[in-house]
Amino acid sequence: MPPTADTPRGADASSGTSVLSTPAGLRTTDLLSIGDLSPDEILLILDTAEAMKEVGTRAIKKVPALRGQTVVNLFFEASTRTRTSFEIAEKRLSADTVNVAASGSSLAKGETLADTVLNLEAMAPDVIVVRHAAAGAGHLVARLCKARVINAGDGMHEHPTQALLDALTIREHKGRFEGLRVSIVGDLLHSRVLRSNLLLLKALGAEVTVCAPATLMLPEAARFGVRATSSIDDAVDGADVVMLLRIQLERMRGHFFPSLREYFRCFGMTTERLRRAAPDAIVMHPGPMNRGVEIASDVADGPGSVILEQVANGVAVRMAVLYLLAGGQSG
Amino acid sequence: MPVVMSSNQVARTIARIAHEIVERHHSLESLALIGIRTRGVPIARRLSKALAEIAEVDVPTGVLDITLYRDDLMRHPVGPQPVLRRTEIDFSIDDRRIVLVDDVLYTGRTIRAALDALIDFGRPRTIELVVLVDRGHRELPIKADYVGKNLPTSLQESVQVRLSEVEDRDEVVIEDASDG
Numbered sequence: 001m002p003p004t005a006d007t008p009r010g011a012d013a014s015s016g017t018s019v020l021s022t023p024a025g026l027r028t029t030d031l032l033s034i035g036d037l038s039p040d041e042i043l044l045i046l047d048t049a050e051a052m053k054e055v056g057t058r059a060i061k062k063v064p065a066l067r068g069q070t071v072v073n074l075f076f077e078a079s080t081r082t083r084t085s086f087e088i089a090e091k092r093l094s095a096d097t098v099n100v101a102a103s104g105s106s107l108a109k110g111e112t113l114a115d116t117v118l119n120l121e122a123m124a125p126d127v128i129v130v131r132h133a134a135a136g137a138g139h140l141v142a143r144l145c146k147a148r149v150i151n152a153g154d155g156m157h158e159h160p161t162q163a164l165l166d167a168l169t170i171r172e173h174k175g176r177f178e179g180l181r182v183s184i185v186g187d188l189l190h191s192r193v194l195r196s197n198l199l200l201l202k203a204l205g206a207e208v209t210v211c212a213p214a215t216l217m218l219p220e221a222a223r224f225g226v227r228a229t230s231s232i233d234d235a236v237d238g239a240d241v242v243m244l245l246r247i248q249l250e251r252m253r254g255h256f257f258p259s260l261r262e263y264f265r266c267f268g269m270t271t272e273r274l275r276r277a278a279p280d281a282i283v284m285h286p287g288p289m290n291r292g293v294e295i296a297s298d299v300a301d302g303p304g305s306v307i308l309e310q311v312a313n314g315v316a317v318r319m320a321v322l323y324l325l326a327g328g329q330s331g
Numbered sequence: 332m333p334v335v336m337s338s339n340q341v342a343r344t345i346a347r348i349a350h351e352i353v354e355r356h357h358s359l360e361s362l363a364l365i366g367i368r369t370r371g372v373p374i375a376r377r378l379s380k381a382l383a384e385i386a387e388v389d390v391p392t393g394v395l396d397i398t399l400y401r402d403d404l405m406r407h408p409v410g411p412q413p414v415l416r417r418t419e420i421d422f423s424i425d426d427r428r429i430v431l432v433d434d435v436l437y438t439g440r441t442i443r444a445a446l447d448a449l450i451d452f453g454r455p456r457t458i459e460l461v462v463l464v465d466r467g468h469r470e471l472p473i474k475a476d477y478v479g480k481n482l483p484t485s486l487q488e489s490v491q492v493r494l495s496e497v498e499d500r501d502e503v504v505i506e507d508a509s510d511g
Binding site: 051055067 | 396398399400404405410411412414415416417418419447448451452453
């Protein structure tokens, strides 16, 4: 296409005329928080992810969109699902990927996060995907480097791509968010998945109820504008979507409940309890699951469970984010 | 804003191309149509319908989005990415005779991207190209096998194909791009 100053990206390459919709884009080059996205931007990511899903069904699961781009996956916390998902997404877009894990990196030798990032930046990566135990780690990385930054989980703060893949899964089953009744049960206090999900679900108009024992309740529930309850029967009643969150023993400093068995007895999702939800309710879990703690095995493997679809959608959502951030407005 | 093809002319042209396809292929057995988004898709569907009427064959029809194969994707540092839509090819293209369909042939870059995308789906026996309008100004060595109308244009002009499936009517108009 002959470059003309007024030809927008996304203009129809063959006719030289603009396509139906104006090229929509993201206003940011980093994905650090769902709170930075408008509802339209969230829907753009979901629409793009839907198109990306098709790439994963081909015999050759690879497209040249990010050819020549270097992506560093910087993971300071254990991760199987998220890191694998990002890496598959990057490879399907033809990016070159490098994985850096905390063990075996210079962090183990006492280097600070900032110094690690500045050294990586000196090697000119195009994208850094970062997971770290400290809230705001992604923001720090984004401030220090020119590379586009994706927050893959920062402490108890946010995990934006998880909320996006949850939203894609919900939309595929329910077709809408407005007025949808979503109940989220589990370790609310320590959950970054919850915080990203609340921002997203509220932005798209869902009615959210959160449920946990008082010790694991979300302190800022009122600020998020969600209904909070400690009764699981009350929480599940009439729900279209039931999302269970993992009991995060590794983040717990102190005693939050008497025993895992007691937690399951009071808050675990069982087939019996699920009967109170809408007949076509879906059951979600971001993984990894503790079977017999927050979720009974027959619910996890039951007919309403979409847990493995969430994992499958994770790759498509991350492909969409990687693709769209490249066109974001920096600064 | 001169109209260069009316609704009737668009219909006649698509019917003519369908006849040409039948003429050029001894058998339509292994034929498949693939429309390039956006406006190649309705043209491919109309061709498929015409082929069903003329030759009583059901030619499988697919939809191709070439966005991820564009040669200018990562060349601009900022600016929104082109909107990505779904590719739908629910049949194997291996050993098929593929007829690729687009509305306007211009620089040839869209077709280059489409050829690369198709090869990722399999190894067709042949690939032919249908365009409703060839407006010239090729930047790559690409040529259409079936052309609805050759339309000499200047670089300042733009060619708009409107189809009732996308807009409210069928027509092809030529506009002075500098007017906006």
